[in-house]
Amino acid sequence: MRGLSELRRGTAPADTAPADAAPSFDRRLTAPLVLGSMLNPVNSTMIAVSLVPIGIAFGAPAAETVWLVSALYLTTSIAQPVIGRLVDRFGPRPLYLGGSTLIGLAGLLGMVAPSLGVLIVARVLIGLGTSAAYPAAMYVIRSEATRTGRDTPGGILTALSVAAQATAMIGPTLGGLLVGFGGWRTVFVVNLPLGLACVVLGARRLPRARPTATAERQAGPVDVLGMVLFGLALTGLLLFLMAPRPDRWYLPVLAVLAAAALAVRELRCPEPFLDLRVLGGNRPLLGTYLRQVLAYTVSYAFLYGYAQWLEQGRGLATSLTGTLMLPGSAVAIVAGVLSGRRPELRGKLVLGGTVMIAACGLLTVLRSDTPIPVLLAAGVLIGIPQGTIGLANQNALYHQADAERMGTAAGLLRTFMYLGAMLASAAVAASFRHGADTPGLHELALFMLPCAALLLVVSLLDRSLRRRR
Known part of the structure; x- marks a missing residue:
């Protein structure tokens, strides 16, 4: 009788709840994460159009204003896995809110900065603040899958990847509009409302940290x-990669010595920042990191080199x-959206690697009189791997990384992306040592081709990708 009366009231006993009443991904999380x-x-990217007016304002040459770009790259390369590890330990909410607050404060500092040095400090703080969101997002998405017992909807992972591509694309345009509206300081001021929006959304929608049994066992000192x-x-x-010269020999030496000390430390530490034993045994994840470096080395080399050649060569x-x-x-965004609808990873990587080889090959035959439609085709071709490979690597990491170290793993993925950008910058500088001429473009393409070919080979040989459909 009790069950009958409940049915008449439109309810049902818990043990007879329909299957579709099972918990699902909390869609309210999408806005703060994206x-x-x-x-x-x-x-x-927004800072690119501000370098010249900033240099004029402070009487600084291009060799000094470029640190506004390099400082953020260096900071985020280091900070994302470090903050990711703190996300793993203390949960995503405090790191996300702290990072968002720091973004707003950095914007305020940039608004009143009296010198280029202070402005560079503001960029470092922006790098630190923005380094929390992506590891936190990946951690939350993985936690939601654990909470619901369901696979994460592919749309949320696609949204993260496509949003990053779209904002990187519109960054220079947005920066130009802001500079035209209120001067170069508005490029910093815009971080005030953006940071505040993240704080409000994060405080209202992000779940409070619930330490897992593993996290409680790892409650010792942070490494x-x-x-x-x-x-x-x-x-x-x-x-060193920013300006590889013989007189800077001490930088790679420092890197090797620090890396050796890091390996010794992490192998002896009971709760290491980088668990090298687990990482070394996770060959699929190492393959994803390798693909990330190769993909972004080619993509950034194309972006930096091809644009310069179009103007000069x-x-x-x-x-x-x-x-x-x-x-x-635009093709990169469309390719990301379309490929994000399909779960398989290997097909995205093989397609992206194949088209990337074709795009690099096309660069080797370009001349100073090449018709405009052919030049347009080269740019369109590179958009396909830009839209598919980054998304596939992100989704592969989501499935390959240890759930308890998702923040660290996601941060490292961004680190390898920036490492690819630095390698590309060094390759462009070496190839265009006599200017962005046609021989230099061909030399750059011959550097890019084996990187793209290796990416394709690694994707074809990775058997773990065949199981992930």
Whole structure:
């Protein structure tokens, strides 16, 4: 009778609840996760159009203002896995809220900065603040799958990847609009409302930390020394890649010594920052990191090198160069959205690697009189791997990484992305040592081709990708 009366009232006993009443992914989390993950790429690219007016304002040459770009790259490369580890230990909510608050404070500092040095400090703080969102997002998404007992909807992972691509693409345009509206300081001021929006959304929607049994067992001291050694190793490597010269020999030496000390430390530490034993035994995850470096080395080399060649080697106006590059960015977004609807990973990587080889091959035959439609085709081609490979690597990491170290693993994925950017920058500088001419473009393409080919081979040989459909 009790069950009958409940049915008449529109309810049912708990043991007869329909299957579709099972917990599902909390869609309210989408807004804070996606918004937070957008702030790093938009700040990475928005500054580009501000360097010249900032240099004029402070009387600083380009060699000094470029540190506004490099400081953020260096900071985020180091900070994302470090903060990711803190996310693993203390939960995503405090790190997300703390990072969002720091973004707003950094924007305020940039608004009143009296010198270029203070402005660089503001960029470092922006790098630190924006480094929390992506590891926190990946941790939350994985935690939701554990809570619900269901696979995470592919749409949320696609949204993270596509949002990062879209904001990186519109960053220079947004920066130009802000500078035109209120001067270069508005590029910093915009972080005030963005940071505040993240704080409000995060405070209202992110779940409070619930330590797991594993996290409780790991409640010992944080491996600060391991983090410091990791930072020293990466700083030495990246500073050298930014300007590789014989007189800077001490930087790679510092990187090697710090890396060796890090390995010794982590193998002896009971709760290491980087669990090298687990990481070394996770070959699929190492393969994902390798693909990430290769993919972004080629993508950034194309982005930096091809645009310069279009202006100098082909002799096009800056406005036409931007027009030719824009369709490739649009194709990348479309490719990400379309490929995100399908769960398989290997197909995305094979397609992306194959098209990337074709795009690099096309660069080797370009000349100073190549027709505009062919130049446009090269940009469109590179957009396909840009849209598919990054998304596939992110989704692969989601399935391959230890759930208890998802924040660290996600942060490292971004670190390897920036490492690819630095390698690309060094390759462009070496290839264009006599200017962005056609022989230099061909030399750069011959560097990119084996990277793209290796990415394809690694994808084909990775058997774990075949099981992930």
